[in-house]
Amino acid sequence: MPIALPSNRPRERFYRGGVRITRFRGEAPAAAREPEDWIASTTTIRGESDLGLTVLPDGRMLRDAIAADPVAWLGAAHVERWGADARLLVKLLDAGQRLPVHAHPHDDFAAAHLGRPHGKAEAWYILEGGVVHVGLRQEAGAAVLADLVSRQDPEGLLSLLHEIEVAPGDVVWVPPGELHAIGAGVLLLELQQPEDLSILLEWRGYELDATDVWHLGLGSDLALSAVSTVRRSEPEIASFVHRAPRTGSVFPAEADRYFRLERVDVDGVTGIAAGFSVVVATDGRMEVGGETVHRGSVLLVAADEGEAVVDGRGELLIARPPAP
Numbered sequence: 001m002p003i004a005l006p007s008n009r010p011r012e013r014f015y016r017g018g019v020r021i022t023r024f025r026g027e028a029p030a031a032a033r034e035p036e037d038w039i040a041s042t043t044t045i046r047g048e049s050d051l052g053l054t055v056l057p058d059g060r061m062l063r064d065a066i067a068a069d070p071v072a073w074l075g076a077a078h079v080e081r082w083g084a085d086a087r088l089l090v091k092l093l094d095a096g097q098r099l100p101v102h103a104h105p106h107d108d109f110a111a112a113h114l115g116r117p118h119g120k121a122e123a124w125y126i127l128e129g130g131v132v133h134v135g136l137r138q139e140a141g142a143a144v145l146a147d148l149v150s151r152q153d154p155e156g157l158l159s160l161l162h163e164i165e166v167a168p169g170d171v172v173w174v175p176p177g178e179l180h181a182i183g184a185g186v187l188l189l190e191l192q193q194p195e196d197l198s199i200l201l202e203w204r205g206y207e208l209d210a211t212d213v214w215h216l217g218l219g220s221d222l223a224l225s226a227v228s229t230v231r232r233s234e235p236e237i238a239s240f241v242h243r244a245p246r247t248g249s250v251f252p253a254e255a256d257r258y259f260r261l262e263r264v265d266v267d268g269v270t271g272i273a274a275g276f277s278v279v280v281a282t283d284g285r286m287e288v289g290g291e292t293v294h295r296g297s298v299l300l301v302a303a304d305e306g307e308a309v310v311d312g313r314g315e316l317l318i319a320r321p322p323a324p
Helices: 018-026 061-066 071-076 078-081 105-116 142-151 154-159 220-222 234-240 253-257
Strands: 036-039 088-096 122-128 130-136 160-166 171-173 181-183 187-192 242-244 261-271 277-288 293-294 299-300 308-321
Touching: 018 036, 018 088, 018 122, 018 187, 061 071, 071 078, 122 261, 130 171, 130 234, 142 154, 142 220, 154 160, 171 234, 187 234, 187 261, 187 308, 234 242, 261 277, 293 308
Parallel strands: none
Antiparallel strands: 036 088, 088 187, 122 171, 122 187, 130 160, 130 181, 171 242, 261 308, 277 293, 277 299, 277 308
């Protein structure tokens, strides 16, 4: 049967939030800085040995369970191509304050300079709307960015970025290297590569030690070389931010090499195709593979479970790794 997952909310993050996750998940109130729910996580917070990892109801860490039987969890085709690497991290994120302007490195940079197997592409499905900032409105070289960073000029940084109003049901694609910030009040479901790697261009007003955290210990020049300085046109931004279709794949095709998200409008009996997946209910009440779900429920489905039968009415979001 699918596995119902409770929330997994690392404490004392560097920004405020968490109330909207509490409300969505139907949980008891959380601390002021628990703004993320790391779902089906085989990834740790940078610098930590186990913080961020999902613990299954039987007490095993999901990371260890997958390592012990990767084919059962991920499927034979996935394991043949990528081994026991799940290649996916899913989060709920509640921006109790605007997040700092930041970017994430791409795969080649992460491998060459950080010794990590992935960079960090990400995409969002908006659950509660607000403002997001994505992509440069004008060219801005590394020297311009370095000056704004050294002066800790948030207004200057934000002025470089496109500001976009988003509503529930919108999706946002954030390629590696793209500068972005999530505005206060936004609740979203994030799919990303399974790494915790952020180049933070601002830290004033956040619970951060700026000494070397912002540039991942690489030094400012090298870190900023991972940040895109290319202007994004309005049509390009429109391809990054759009309304999700009512059913089917919701992210731009460019994201499919990293992860996939499907939206399912349930009205009666349907099925979820076999494969490793994270299922998030956003509305209604349904039975999924024998588990009762409602808004805020999260299920983990192993590949060897086969097709999961769904019966009821509501909406599901189904997150998966890339197709092998």
